Amino acid sequence: MVDKKIDREKENLIEKDVENSDEGLGLEVNSARFQISAIRIKNFKKIFDTRIELGSITYLVGGNNSGKSSVLQAIHTAVSCAQVSQEFKQKVIAEASLRYSPIADFALLGHNSRYTNSKAGSRGNVEFEGSPSNSTESVTYSIEMYKGKNHNNVGVERSGHFNGFGQIICDPKKLFSVYVPGLSGVPHREEMSGYAAVFRKAASxxxxxxxxxxxxxxxxxxxxxxxxxxxxxxxxxxxxxxxxxxxxxxxxxxxxxxxxxxxxxxxxxxxxxxxxxxxxxxxxxxxxxxFKPALLLVDEPDSHIHPSRQKNLGLALERVSKEFHCKVIISTHSRHLVTSASESVKVVWMKDGRIVPESERELVAILMDLGALDQLDPTAKIIIYTEDKDTTILEKALDSLPSWKDSVKIVSYNGLNNSTIAAAFKSMADLMPLSPHVIVHRDRDFMTSEELERWSAPFSERGIVVFCPKLCDTESYCVIDSHVAAVTNKSLSDVKLIKDKVISDNVKDLRKSFVEKRRYANGKYNRDGGSPRTDDLWPPADEHPSDYLLFGKLVKPMLEKELGRVGYLNKNVFLNSQPSEELAKELEQELNKLNIMQEEIR
Incomplete structure (x- = not known):
């Protein structure tokens, strides 16, 4: 009981201190006195050495493991170290006393190496740059973090050359930064807590x-x-x-x-x-x-917000930044936030813990719209972009090619017009560390060779290879007789009998899909005539079309259902459970051509 009484008295004192300081040294006043213009981070998780110039709102965009979250965590960790160091008036503090740390073992926060105690060893550093509101003088405040000599201790070195700047950052009674790490679970019930307890939870x-x-x-x-x-x-x-x-x-x-x-x-x-x-x-x-923070750090707020409201969120945050003198740093994958931003907003494209210099906002927005930005792999030597949402069949074909699978990355994209995609993919490849070769995969959709050549022109002009397999789509490769026989472990004659029945029963629907796709191709590429007649490609009387005329996305589920009915397929086995040898051969031929091109360039 005594301990609880002491804790409650301490909470009351903290709350009283904060309430009193709101009138005198509140963050509205503090932030008006000092404007933070940039933050430099060294040796923290994904980041080796990165300096980020800030706007009223700063959007961090990039793929997975690009370092976006590391930026937010580095800032909040450094502020936590500085404030606890100031609170206890000590340079060395216990890890357990930190208000925030993204991991349990603080020393593991170093970039590719543990933090050490030595000044010449591995240490993390976050430096805030800014200027007083009544001066053009540039001021800095640096927080260095390292491993204390004793077990589970953290060392903190603080330095700056302008009176008052460090006081604002290190004030333990304020939340200089508030970190919102995505939406975590809200408990079903919540007991009443005093301000001090709420303050500590927010700080953590x-x-x-x-x-x-x-x-x-x-x-x-x-x-x-x-x-x-x-x-x-x-x-x-x-x-x-x-x-x-x-x-x-x-x-x-x-x-x-x-x-x-x-x-x-x-x-x-x-x-x-x-x-x-x-x-x-x-x-x-x-x-x-x-809490009236000077810095609001938000990790992917768009994850749970409908696209129609993401633009409104961005505009509201800009107003919040202005009204409350609060700089906002947001990691995001949302093109709606980026494209709706005003000119005062900074868009920073991160890759492998570094800033991509002067990235165009338009390019970032396009890559987000394609859905490709988050799938980038900086180690890939070849990237295959495919419009297929389900990449399973293509992935399995690649995995069956041991000499290629480790150097090729398959990325799904949403689709825009050819020239826009081509420009975006080329720019993206040029910005990646290995400048990978780019292959664009698309389904043939019954296009002729001449039509495919016209479709591919914007890509070919930029040195991008188009991989368009011979059959209509990747699913078509799963209904080839030899593939079905391999999956079901039945004879070719047995599976052909089943397949012929499925096609015969559904020939009208299959022909309809063929006619619709040919109508689209004719309208896009042959408006002035010159295209082959649809009835010549598939005569209406032909009820036994070749595999080249079958729309695999329709045939595959029909055939799987019939194979299951007659006991040839188990309930949880599908025709794409095994890689297609035919598709793998065509993919390997395309990759080998690329390899030849690479040798010729050398």
């Missing part, structure tokens, strides 16, 4: 655990109306919050929300019934309103 990146208490504290400070305004701007609908907690009778805090102009009691829904996007948006703005 676990504010989701005290989500309801944050909204309760905003309500007590008469700031709930501001939260409603900000969330309403994103959702384009009137939003109303309701906080229910009586300290004399309640153990748990209840928070509800309703949409609409004049909601009644039955319209309000508890947190458990909110959508993840709504929770994410509310979290972000609630943190800004309660």
């Amino acid at each position: 990146g676990d504010a989701n655990l005290v989500f309801r208490n944050i909204i309760r504290l905003l309500d007590e400070r008469n700031k709930l109306g501001e939260l409603e305004r900000l969330v309403s701007e994103v959702l384009k609908s009137d939003i109303h919050f309701q906080v229910d907690f009586n300290s004399e009778r309640d153990l748990y805090v209840e928070v509800k929300l309703a949409a609409g102009e004049n909601p009644v009691a039955d319209d309000f829904r508890p947190v458990d019934l909110w959508g993840t996007g709504l929770l994410q948006i509310t979290q972000i703005f609630a943190y800004v309103l309660l």
Whole structure:
């Protein structure tokens, strides 16, 4: 009981200190006195040495493992180290006392090597650059992190040359930075917590655990109306919050929300019934309103937010940055955030822990739209881009080629016009460390050789190879007699009998799909005539078409169903369970041509 009483008294003192400082040295005033213009990070996780210039909003974009999250974590870790060091007036602090660390063993945060104690050894560093509002003088404040001599200790060296800049960053009673690491689970129930407990959870990146208490504290400070305004701007609908907690009778805090102009009691829904996007948006703005950070660090806020609302979120964050003097750094895959940004917003393209110099915003947006940016592998020597959403068949064909599979990466993209795709893929390859060769895979879709040549022209002009297998699509390779026989372990005559029946039963639908695709090709490539007649390619009376005339995406599920019915296929076995030898041969031939081209260039 005594310990709890002491903890509560400490919480009251901390809350009182913060409330008093809001009037004098609040972050609105502090951030106005100093404008952070850039942050340099050295030796932290994916990052060797990177300097990022900041806008009011800074978007970090890039593929997986590009270093986006490392930037956010480095900033918040350094601030945590500096504030705890200042709080205890010590250069060496216990790892357990840190408010935030992304991993349990602090020494493992080094880039490719553990942190050490030696000054000449491996140490992490985060340097803040800025300027006073009344001066053009550039100021810096550096936080160096290293391994303490004793077990589980962290060393912190702080340095700067302008009075007051470091005080703002290191003030332990403030959250100089707030880190929102994506939407974590919000508990079903939440006991009432004092400000100090909420403060500590927010500092550790676990504010989701005290989500309801944050909204309760905003309500007590008469700031709930501001939260409603900000969330309403994103959702384009009137939003109303309701906080229910009586300290004399309640153990748990209840928070509800309703949409609409004049909601009644039955319209309000508890947190458990909110959508993840709504929770994410509310979290972000609630943190800004309660803690007034100088830096808001948000990791992929678009993950749970519908594209139609992502643009609104970006615009609302720009207003928040201006109103609250708060710089926002966001890692994102959303082209909607990037393309809706104003000129004051910085877009930083990261790759392998480094900044891609002067990347064009338009190119970044295109790559995001294609869905290819997040799949980049910097170790790939050859990249095959395919419009197929399901790359299983192509992947299995590649995996059956041991001499190629480790150096080739298959990436699925959403699809734009040829010239846009070609320009984006070429620029992307040029920016990657190994400048990989690029192959674009597309289904033939019954195109003639002349039509395919015209389709491929924008790619060929940029040195991009087009791989277009002979059959209609990759699924067609799974219904070749020899492949079906290999998967089912039946004779060719047996599987041919089943396949002929499936085609005969569905020949009208198969011919219809053929005619539709030929109509599209004729309209796109042969408007002035000159194309072969569709009836010449597949005479209407022909009920036994060759494999070249079959639309595999239709035939494959039909054939699998019939093979299962007669007992030739088990329930969980499909015709793409094994690699197609024919498709693998065609892919290998294309890759071998590329290898010859490479030798000729040498």
